[in-house]
Amino acid sequence: MKILPHGQGLDLPAYATDGAAGMDVVSAEDVTLAPGARHAVATGLAMAIPPGFEIQVRPRSGLALKHGISVPNAPGTIDSDYRGELKVILINHGAQPFEILRGDRVAQLVLAPVTRAAWLPVQELESTERGEGGFGSTGGVVALGS
Numbered sequence: 851m852k853i854l855p856h857g858q859g860l861d862l863p864a865y866a867t868d869g870a871a872g873m874d875v876v877s878a879e880d881v882t883l884a885p886g887a888r889h890a891v892a893t894g895l896a897m898a899i900p901p902g903f904e905i906q907v908r909p910r911s912g913l914a915l916k917h918g919i920s921v922p923n924a925p926g927t928i929d930s931d932y933r934g935e936l937k938v939i940l941i942n943h944g945a946q947p948f949e950i951l952r953g954d955r956v957a958q959l960v961l962a963p964v965t966r967a968a969w970l971p972v973q974e975l976e977s978t979e980r981g982e983g984g985f986g987s988t989g990g991v992v993a994l995g996s
């Protein structure tokens with residue numbers, strides 16, 4: 851896949867192990883996230899994803915568990931026709947400020963196939979066992995005090 855590595859001296863996104871689903875992507879900037887703050891972290895990378903694919907930006911579980919750092923739009927969607935800088939939106943759900951240094955691995959990128967839909971407007975839809983039930987209609991959630 852073609853990539854413009856603007857972030858000089860930084861590692862390209864890379865799989866940490868042979869079986870890794872995601873490539874760890876590093877920050878191109880130093881930034882501190884205050885508790886509750888969001889930031890679009892620069893990566894310095896622009897890429898040409900092949901048509902028919904997307905890249906999903908997913909959080910790293912270690913950062914989430916240890917520091918409350920997540921990706922609020924997870925999975926972030928990188929379109930195949932996007933040529934701008936890939937940014938990783940992070941949010942600090944933790945109680946402490948979180949310091950990110952240039953070169954730190956902040957998220958992971960998963961390449962995934964895209965299936966596109968074409969709509970067929972109709973007058974009615976086939977009936978199903980579920981019908982219009984949703985949002986807990988099959989049970990399993992017991993309210994406290996009920």
Ligand SMILES: O=c1ccn([C@H]2C[C@H](O)[C@@H](COP(=O)(O)OP(=O)(O)OP(=O)(O)O)O2)c(=O)[nH]1
Nearest residue numbers: 907923926927928929930932935936937938939
């Ligand atoms: O975590 C993300 C999400 C998106 N993008 C870039 C690539 C993506 O192709 C583009 C648009 O993303 P999205 O469709 O999620 O955002 P939008 O709010 O719908 O903006 P747009 O109107 O530009 O589509 O922004 C990122 O760099 N990081």
Ligand SMILES: [Mg+2]
Nearest residue numbers: 927928929932
């Ligand atoms: Mg969009």
